[in-house]
Amino acid sequence: MPPVAAARPRLVVAGAWAAFAVLLGLFPVVFTNPTVTTIGVFTLVYMTAAVAWNSFAGYSGYVALGHAVFFGTGAYTMALVSTHWNFAAGYTMFALVPAGGVVAALMAIPFGLIALRTRRHTFVVITIAVFFVVQLLAFNLGFTQGSSGVQVPTPTWGATQYNNSFYYVTLGVLAFALAISAAIRRSRFGLQLLAIRDDEDRARGLGVKVQRVKLLSFMVSAVPVGMVGAIYAFFIGQIFPQFAFDPLFDVTVALMAFFGGLGTLSGPLLGALVLEPIQQYLTLQYSVGSVYLVIYGALFLLVILVMPRGIVPTLAERVAARRERTQAARLVGEDPGVPPVVDVGSPVGASR
């Protein structure tokens, strides 16, 4: 492909990402209503979780349904450390967000060592089983205070500032998760994960240390999920086992990634951006917590029927096919003796 033609889409993509970042940055400035910014915070939490989940499941092909373990671990890390160490309820509490990520990554080691010995359906079932074991532990262990939950210190800042602080910290964690996902995608590590997705045994035979790569990827994907779990605990102010370790979290995050496009960088982001506000809106509107599940089910069916690979890959394919058709049509219309001008849309091409 000629360099100019290759550079143009790359520039467009970079521009789109920059515009997206600006929009997200300006959101709480434009929409000051606390109800709206609360939806904003939750949407960012799920966007981060979906991106992080995809950086393991999307690239390796291992559909994990146990990332709520990492979310809950992050939440309990924030709640227990801040309570036991008497943290002042202010911005210093956010210092515990990375700790939530680190503890979640440590939690991923025994979890991964057990679950990653299996593949495909067995792996999915084992992740669900481990999740319920951990939830049960949260209910029954002494230090998690069982079903009475843990109270988290309430922030001291004012009502208008309340959501914005959480919003921007979560946005930072989202940027971090995206950076990790993008770095993995272009790295040797990412190539090995994709090879594992296509044929794990073959990858082993070509020198890929598959167990190490899978476990590392599992741990890395746990970090941002644990971080947003910690933010969630601080934001909500009180956590209970059934909400910190919520099976619906796993289903939702996986659905978001499938909806947007598994294994792509922007797909899970888009999935969460569409689905989470819908869920929040429906919950607020109908005050019945489960209405969104019906809508989720319907949307999931629609995506499976219309674009089974998710929105981003399907659209990308259609755009590419359309571009090829236009190019082919133009070549047919040209004098065969004249070499085709590949990049007619660029200023250079237009001046010819």
Add this chain to the structure above:
Amino acid sequence: MSALLEVRGISKSFGGLQALQDCSLTVEDGSITALIGPNGSGKTTLFNIITGYVTPDSGTVTVAGADVTGARPDQIFARGLGRTFQLTRIFGRLTVLENMLVATQRKEGWLRSVLRPAASELEQRRAYELLDFVGLTRLASARAGTLSYGQRKLLELAYVLVADPAVILLDEPAGGVNPTLINQIRDRITELNGQGKTFLVIEHNMEFVMSLSHQVTCMHQGTPIITGPPEVVQSDHRVLDAYLGGADEEEEDDVAVG
């Protein structure tokens, strides 16, 4: 010549089935050794044991004098022993070039592997050279899943070569491939052998085997029954019996070795 790959007294059973029984084999450095035998004689099981996919019940496998029995496939590959599969196994959703880069060997920590790009310029150049060697350069950016069966065989050979293995195990390289591509595969193997690569080849195409190999081993019911130069093995009655189940009619003999 010295032995580069040695298999000594390998036995393996799957439940009640004795797949290999006291199987020994020597592959000399710089040779092309063929492994023939009827279906179910244990050839692929032996390949799987040599390359670490299956653990033997007893016996040893040594590569250049080092015992690799029971080592993992990635460890055996790192020791310079690459293989292809009977039914080609490529990474269908990756591009042809990405397939080539999977096998690139690099000693680096996990953090560097996450932070560094998938391939350096040097590694990419090497990948392109090998794609050129098997005639797949123009398909470098195509999805590997779109390649024809013969092209997949060539890609599999090429990406094994990326890591520059000393011994290459080929499981039916000519199986299901059209005659033109068979010649191309044969030429590539001969050329690589001329550069010093050692081959162990499983193949049913007798013309291919006999024209290519220095040494042929015929297996029957999990045990090698004869090892020798192609012309000797070709006319040995035990080989004919193995293929035809003890038949002694001449017209059937022709089918076996023709």
